[in-house]
Every structure is written in structure tokens, then in C-alpha cells.
Amino acid sequence: MSKPLNIVKSRFVPINIENIDTDQIIPARFLKATTKDGFGKNLFRDWRYYNDDESKTRADFPLNMSQFDGEILVAGKNFGCGSSREHAAWSILDAGFRVVISSFFADIFKNNALNNGVLPVQVSEDFLQRIFLQDNNTELTVDLEKQTITINSTGESDSFDINSYKKTCLLNGYDDIDYLISIKEDIQQFETQRA
Amino acid sequence: MSKTLFEKIWDTHIVKTIDDGPSVLYIDKHFIHEVTSPQAFTGLNKRGLKVLRPQQVVATADHNVPTLNQHLPIKEDLSRKQVEALIQNCAEHGIELYGLGHPFQGIVHVIGPELGITQPGMTIVCGDSHTSTHGAFGAIAFGIGTSEVEMVFASQCLLQSKPKLMRITINGELNKGVVSKDIVLYILSQITASGATGYAVEFAGSAIRSLSMEARMTICNMSIEMGGRCGLIAPDETTFDYINGRKFAPQGAEWNKKLSEWKELYSDADANFDKEIFIKAEDIQPMITYGTNPGMGIGVSETIPTTETINDNDRSGLSKSLAYMGLEQGATIKGQKIDYVFIGSCTNSRIEDLRMVASFVKGKKKAADVEVWIVPGSKQVEAQAIAEGIDKIFEEAGFQLRQPGCSACLGMNEDKIPAGKYCISTSNRNFEGRQGAGARTLLASPLTAAAAAITGVVTDVRELLN
Ligand code: SF4
Numbered sequence: 001m002s003k004p005l006n007i008v009k010s011r012f013v014p015i016n017i018e019n020i021d022t023d024q025i026i027p028a029r030f031l032k033a034t035t036k037d038g039f040g041k042n043l044f045r046d047w048r049y050y051n052d053d054e055s056k057t058r059a060d061f062p063l064n065m066s067q068f069d070g071e072i073l074v075a076g077k078n079f080g081c082g083s084s085r086e087h088a089a090w091s092i093l094d095a096g097f098r099v100v101i102s103s104f105f106a107d108i109f110k111n112n113a114l115n116n117g118v119l120p121v122q123v124s125e126d127f128l129q130r131i132f133l134q135d136n137n138t139e140l141t142v143d144l145e146k147q148t149i150t151i152n153s154t155g156e157s158d159s160f161d162i163n164s165y166k167k168t169c170l171l172n173g174y175d176d177i178d179y180l181i182s183i184k185e186d187i188q189q190f191e192t193q194r195a
Numbered sequence: 196m197s198k199t200l201f202e203k204i205w206d207t208h209i210v211k212t213i214d215d216g217p218s219v220l221y222i223d224k225h226f227i228h229e230v231t232s233p234q235a236f237t238g239l240n241k242r243g244l245k246v247l248r249p250q251q252v253v254a255t256a257d258h259n260v261p262t263l264n265q266h267l268p269i270k271e272d273l274s275r276k277q278v279e280a281l282i283q284n285c286a287e288h289g290i291e292l293y294g295l296g297h298p299f300q301g302i303v304h305v306i307g308p309e310l311g312i313t314q315p316g317m318t319i320v321c322g323d324s325h326t327s328t329h330g331a332f333g334a335i336a337f338g339i340g341t342s343e344v345e346m347v348f349a350s351q352c353l354l355q356s357k358p359k360l361m362r363i364t365i366n367g368e369l370n371k372g373v374v375s376k377d378i379v380l381y382i383l384s385q386i387t388a389s390g391a392t393g394y395a396v397e398f399a400g401s402a403i404r405s406l407s408m409e410a411r412m413t414i415c416n417m418s419i420e421m422g423g424r425c426g427l428i429a430p431d432e433t434t435f436d437y438i439n440g441r442k443f444a445p446q447g448a449e450w451n452k453k454l455s456e457w458k459e460l461y462s463d464a465d466a467n468f469d470k471e472i473f474i475k476a477e478d479i480q481p482m483i484t485y486g487t488n489p490g491m492g493i494g495v496s497e498t499i500p501t502t503e504t505i506n507d508n509d510r511s512g513l514s515k516s517l518a519y520m521g522l523e524q525g526a527t528i529k530g531q532k533i534d535y536v537f538i539g540s541c542t543n544s545r546i547e548d549l550r551m552v553a554s555f556v557k558g559k560k561k562a563a564d565v566e567v568w569i570v571p572g573s574k575q576v577e578a579q580a581i582a583e584g585i586d587k588i589f590e591e592a593g594f595q596l597r598q599p600g601c602s603a604c605l606g607m608n609e610d611k612i613p614a615g616k617y618c619i620s621t622s623n624r625n626f627e628g629r630q631g632a633g634a635r636t637l638l639a640s641p642l643t644a645a646a647a648a649i650t651g652v653v654t655d656v657r658e659l660l661n
């Protein structure tokens with residue numbers, strides 16, 4: 001079970017960089033944990049600090065800038081490429097984000113996010129650029145039921161795709177394992193037929 | 196109805212399909228390692244469940260392990276705990292573990308094929324994106340996240356939507372000095388690091404058919420670097436010969452039965468692909484990357500692109516990438532000084548890779564100020580290299596032959612490239628910090644890496660081949 005998600009109305013943190021890979025989201029040296037907690041503080045670790053030193057913050061990185069805040073992360077095209085580490089989704093969730101907006105997502109990241117109650121919202125490149133143009137007080141509204149995203153100050157809106165099964169899961173906080181366990185007999189029957 | 200290779204395998208593994216949703220895909224083989232499995236076991240235990248089909252799971256320790264003194268306890272606390280957790284979880288759930296000290300231990304994508312566990316027509320998953328490697332045998336093999344590892348533990352199934360299908364056909368003869376790593380780096384440079392996102396990619400054509408199994412694995416390994424869900428190559432005599440006689444390969448009557456099934460695994464002549472790409476083998480040069488994603492590659496003798504000449508996809512990132520790499524637009528990359536050479540990873544750490552390097556460096560010495568690490572993909576590769584005397588050739592050249600593991604491919608253990616240093620690497624990712632914070636990675640073939648080890652600078656290997 002993850003926390004159900006429907007409407008997220010919030011300011012956003014913009015990271016206007018393309019091809020952000022999961023090694024940037026959470027560097028490999030932080031993958032040594034055996035639990036899912038506490039990854040948020042190392043989200044984008046090497047872009048947040050100089051020389052891996054928490055006292056040397058990079059003032060120009062949006063996550064470090066006090067004017068940016070919210071439950072929505074907005075990033076450039078091809079977000080989440082590279083390694084399959086689910087730690088990337090955990091660190092984003094643990095840092096307080098429920099929605100990631102980009103014009104393109106890598107497949108594995110998209111699945112990992114959905115499996116952890118984080119909604120990847122894929123918008124057109126044009127709409128993405130319009131979000132980046134907004135100032136830091138702008139709120140966005142992501143409505144999962146209606147599959148729309150709106151820039152509240154201007155009223156501009158775009159729609160996004162999500163398959164209806166995943167949508168139901170997110171709206172209710174279900175996960176795939178509950179479903180897979182519920183069809184155990186079908187799986188056993190399949191195995192018998194193939195044998 | 197005519198079908199693609201992918202569809203032939205996919206269709207026989209669907210347990211059921213949810214209306215307007217994903218399909219339930221049955222998984223034949225599940226590989227696990229220490230880094231992406233602990234939270235899945237914890238999740239399973241919390242639900243009070245056991246691994247449903249432990250005989251279909253195989254475990255190894257690779258990502259976190261040291262490559263020196265593997266007989267000693269792992270020094271680093273967290274790494275040791277992860278490896279210990281794997282040992283305990285496997286024991287509790289009855290899973291076969293090829294851990295440290297075991298003669299089959301090694302990088303998960305090296306040991307599966309070499310033990311004959313990876314076979315045509317299978318569905319194979321692992322909590323690791325380079326699971327695509329196994330597709331070289333004509334299998335559907337793809338990386339999954341930890342939640343999905345838990346799903347496969349619990350049900351031997353995954354919920355999956357069918358990807359779109361792409362075929363990349365490479366016909367013709369390869370140039371001198373060009374090997375399979377160059378083919379895949381070339382494809383990446385043409386279609387970019389997101390060119391295959393959403394697709395299952397079949398590699399075909401005479402240039403692919405002419406490759407050995409190990410060379411084919413290098414190509415499928417990096418299909419994830421194009422964003423591909425998986426990569427596959429139709430099995431043929433090369434595939435069957437490779438599998439025959441391996442530890443877990445089918446035997447006797449079972450072998451004959453399997454063989455006749457495997458021979459049906461190819462894309463029918465009029466099968467439909469959503470996208471087709473054609474490449475001439477003659478166009479491929481020895482390749483190297485200059486940037487911070489694997490699509491940013493050029494022929495070793497070419498110049499680094501400029502904002503005007505680069506593809507759209509990488510334009511906005513070019514300056515940032517080159518600043519990180521300490522390289523200039525429009526400059527030649529040949530002659531760039533190198534500090535480290537890493538020959539290893541699930542892309543290029545198999546015995547053929549080591550043989551290729553050994554036959555090139557035999558009688559030569561490494562450049563004085565270059566550090567050279569050769570990390571075999573598995574204990575079996577290591578043993579084979581020693582049996583063939585390859586270890587002696589490396590020793591005379593001043594190369595360090597280390598013990599098996601992922602090593603400097605991702606720098607989770609102690610094998611890190613220091614900040615600002617240049618490493619020519621046979622691995623698959625040149626992301627910022629991949630080989631250590633601030634490390635500068637140039638991806639290349641084992642041959643091109645070996646050439647740089649000898650000269651100390653980026654070198655066009657063709658100039659050193661007679
Ligand atoms: S060698 Fe590198 S890419 Fe391959 S499994 Fe290990 S860390 Fe991943």
C-alpha cells in the first residue's frame with residue numbers, strides 16, 4: 001500500500017536539465033542501505049554540494065534555493081534514464097515529492113515511480129517550457145482523476161496519459177503485489193499447462 | 196499470422212491480460228544481487244510470504260564486492276552488511292547463491308550465460324538495468340525495480356505493458372579494429388540515449404550474425420543505454436553451440452526437444468515492426484565517447500561536435516557535459532591524456548574480451564603514468580584467463596588483474612576514479628560521477644582501451660594494428 005494520490009496542488013521545484021540519469025538522482029554510493037528510508041537527504045547529492053561536503057552547498061541548485069518548494073518536481077526531457085535503481089524513486093518520495101513532470105521519462109523509472117505512489121506526468125515539450133517560464137510562486141494543479149495539469153496563474157492546461165489500471169492503483173493506494181497474489185490460481189494453472 | 200521474435204516469446208508467457216491495462220507476464224528466471232534485493236525480501240517478509248519458486252531464482256554478490264583480497268571480510272561496513280543480508284535472505288528462502296568465494300561467483304550478467312542458465316525463448320528479469328544482456332540468446336530479458344523484484348518473488352509474475360518493437364539491421368563487413376562495442380556505441384551516437392525508449396529492440400543483419408555470443412551480449416547489454424526496454428537477437432547455430440554442454444544447459448532428449456523449439460525463434464519474414472533502422476557496417480569506426488551520456492560518441496579520429504553540429508537531443512546539454520569532461524567543442528579527442536584504464540563490467544569482461552586485450556598487448560608495456568585495472572566478469576573467466584597464461588601477459592605489461600565484480604563500472608566498492616581524472620573504460624555508462632565523484636569517463640572497446648593503456652593517450656587502435 002502506498003498513500004493514495006488524487007489532486008496535487010502545489011508550487012514546484014524546477015530542474016531545467018535534460019537526460020537526468022538515476023546516477024545523478026541518487027549516486028551509487030548511497031545504495032548500500034537495506035531499508036527504503038532516508039534517501040531524500042541524498043537526492044541529487046552531487047549537484048547539491050561541493051566535494052560531497054554538506055557544509056558547502058551549491059547556492060545555484062534549485063533544491064538548495066529557499067524560494068522553491070512544493071510536492072512537484074519539474075525536470076527536462078528524458079528524466080530517469082540509466083540504472084534501474086528504485087532508490088531514485090524512493091529518494092524523490094522521501095524528499096517530499098508526489099509528482100514529477102517532464103516531457104519524456106525513461107521506462108524503468110516510470111514504473112518504479114508508479115510502484116511507489118509517485119506520479120510521472122508526461123507533458124509536451126512546449127508545455128514543459130511554459131512551466132519553466134513561471135515564477136517561483138506559481139502553483140500547479142495535477143488532477144489524476146481528470147488526467148490534467150494546470151498552471152494556476154494562467155489557467156493553461158495540458159492532459160497526460162496513464163493506463164487505467166495504474167490510475168486505479170494510485171487513486172486507491174493499491175499495489176501490484178496485492179493483485180498478483182490474488183490471481184495465484186491462474187498462475188499455477190499456467191505453470192501446469194506449460195509443464 | 197506472422198510474428199516477431201519478441202512476440203513469439205511474449206505471447207507464450209502471458210498468464211492473463213487486464214482490460215485496458217497491463218498483462219501478467221510469467222517469468223522463467225530471476226537473477227538477484229545484493230544491492231537491489233534487500234528491500235524486496237523485507238517487503239515479502241512483512242507480508243508474511245515466501246519466495247514462490249525459489250528454484251527459478253539465482254543469486255550472486257557483485258556490485259559491492261572488493262576486487263582485491265576477496266578471501267578477507269569486506270572492510271566497508273555497509274557493503275559487508277548488504278552482502279551478509281543477501282546470504283541470510285537466500286538461506287531463509289532456499290535460493291541458490293553464488294557468493295564470494297564460490298567458483299561461479301561473478302557479475303550477474305556474466306554468470307547467467309556462462310552457466311547455461313540463460314536460454315533462448317525465456318523471460319528473464321533482474322533488479323538491474325543491464326539484464327538486457329541476456330537478450331543476446333533470443334530471450335526477453337529486462338531490468339526491474341525493487342518493488343518488481345518483490346512481485347516476482349511473491350508470484351513469479353510481473354505486470355507489464357507490451358512495448359513497441361524496433362529492429363536495427365546492420366549489414367556488411369566490419370572495418371579493421373572495429374568490434375562489437377564500437378557497433379553499439381555507433382548505434383547510440385546515431386539514435387541518441389533515448390532513441391529506443393519504449394521499444395524492445397531486435398538486432399539483426401549479417402554483421403550481427405557474424406558475431407560470437409560474447410560479442411552479441413555486448414550489444415544487447417547496451418540496448419538499455421538507448422532507452423530500450425530490452426534487446427534481442429534471434430538464436431542460431433552460434434547460440435546453440437555456445438549453450439551446449441554448459442552446466443545448466445538441457446541434456447540428452449531434453450536438449451533435442453529444446454533445440455527444435457529454439458529453432459522457431461526468429462522474426463517471420465513479413466513480421467511488423469513499429470520502427471526499422473538500417474546501418475552499414477562499413478560506416479562504423481572505432482568509437483569513443485566525449486560527453487556524459489552514452490549517446491555522446493564519435494569515431495576516435497573525429498572531432499568533438501559543436502553546438503551547430505550535434506544532434507538536437509544533446510544540444511542543450513553539450514556545454515555542461517564538456518565542462519564536466521574538461522573538453523572543448525570542435526577539438527580532436529585523439530591524443531587526450533588518460534590517467535586510468537578500466538577493462539571490465541558486464542559489457543566487456545568476458546574471456547574473449549580478455550583474450551582480445553592480451554593478444555594486442557602481448558610484448559608491450561603500459562605507459563608509465565597510467566593505471567590499468569582488468570577486472571574479469573566472473574571467477575570462471577578469471578580461472579580461464581590464468582589457465583591460458585593471459586595473467587602473465589598482463590603482468591608483463593604492467594596491468595593489474597583483479598578479482599571479479601562490478602568494480603569501477605559504478606564505483607560502489609573501493610575501485611573509484613579520483614575527481615578530475617580521465618578513465619578510458621569498457622563499461623557502459625559515462626554519467627557524471629558514475630566511476631567516482633568528479634571522475635571523467637570515456638567509453639570505448641577493449642581494443643581501444645588497451646591501445647590507450649600502451650600509449651597513455653586516446654589512440655586510434657588501427658594505427659597500431661598491422
Ligand atoms: S558491471 Fe556495471 S552495469 Fe554491469 S551490473 Fe555491474 S554495475 Fe551494473
